[in-house]
Amino acid sequence: MIRQRIKLFIPLAVFVVLGILFWQGLKLDPTAMPSALLDKPVPVFSLPSLEDPEKPVTRDIFKGKTSLMNVWATWCPTCYAEHAYLVKLAEQGIPIVGVNYKDDVPAAQRWLRELHNPYIINILDADGRFGIDLGVYGAPETYVVDENGVIRYKHVGVVDQQVWDNDLKVFFE
Template sequence: MQRLKLFLPLLVFIVLAGFLWRGLALDPAAMPSALLDKPMPVFALPTLENGAEKVTESVFHGSVTLLNVWATWCISCRVEHPYLVKLAEQGVRIIGLNYKDDTAEAKKWLETLHNPYSFSIIDADGRMGLDLGVFGAPETYVVDKLGVIRYKHVGVVDERVWREKLQPLMQSLGN
């Protein structure tokens, strides 16, 4: 029994080394979403454009859509915004999710920088973001014609991301 205790530190080391080796093999940029291939969460929230009227998850039915999580306090959102405007001008349907933001500031932002969104959903308390598994802004989801989330991109959408990831997926989904 005494000799067995001598091998205990070696056994602990081997187990820890195994976990470390497994961890190093993972992609640090990958941020999986539990909602991939699942329908949009149920919601009823107002829009920036018409705060009195609420929209539901049904707004994602009928066409392939980008759902872009953004906020005025997000520096990276300002970086990606001109590219989203360009995509909207090319006919890409983008719905915004204004995440934990000041509504007046968000309206001013869109008036000043142009509005690439069909409309923006107000998520003042972050509940919808929580349901989506948002880590922070910006994040962009590809939602198919049936309202099913097919892809999640964390970070800025730029020419490379659009060309290599989002556009091919949207085309394959029938956009």
Template sequence: MQRLKLFLPLIIFAGLALLFWRGLSLDPNAMPSALIDKPMPAFSLPTLEDEGTPVDESLFKGQVTLLNVWATWCVSCRVEHPFLVKLAEQGVRIVGLNYKDDPRAAREWLVKLHNPYELSVIDADGRLGLDLGVFGAPETYVLDKTGTIRYKHVGVVDDRVWQTTLGPIVEQLNAQ
């Protein structure tokens, strides 16, 4: 029994080391979403372009769409913005979700930096973001032609992410 007590710290250390080693092999950007393969949550919200007329989830039916969660207070959103402009110029349909932001500042930001969005839904109180499971901005969802969420990317969308992940998914969904 005395010998077992001597090895107890070593056994605990080995167990913790195994857990830490496993944690280091996980992808920190891999955030599973409970909404994958589920329809876009129901909502009725105004847009930056027309605050008087609300849009709803039917906006995502008929065309493969990227839903990009963004805000003017988000530093990473500014980093990814030029690439989103480039994608929009190539014909990729992008809808913005302006998350917990000041609509006036958001409109000014889009005028100054160019607007890659077909339209931007205003989610001032973050309720739609909560329904989507948003952790923060930027996040990008890929929706198919039926308005079903097929993929969620957490973090900046850049050329590498587009070439290796989002682009092939969008291409596959467009082919269906």
């Protein structure tokens, strides 16, 4: 008889445990996705440039200056939302390297012509392998790469004034 009464409380106990886990999950930052590459060099790559597919780009592009590396695509509505702010940063002298991720080349070239090109160069990652090496979850993602080609920070989601002021600006001061 006592066993039967205890069995009645099992669903309640499961519900309470799940409720506690759910409550804790609400406190987590959904954009906080740690990167295994923090404080490690940008992975070795040799990929074509979106602007000139005959010209290979390597990780040497990051040597000598701290840069943002922005993973973007025309199929990404969030990339569209952040694009104007990236143009603003580029106009202020912030070097931004684009990684055009799994995209249609003519569409990407048209996007940059029409919306302005904030990138000093665009790496064409047509098959997404470079993105896999970086640990990309989706677009947009932005990395801070120091003057030695080492990844110092990763941001998932839109880069806007708040993200710049709170997270990225410090790397460029």
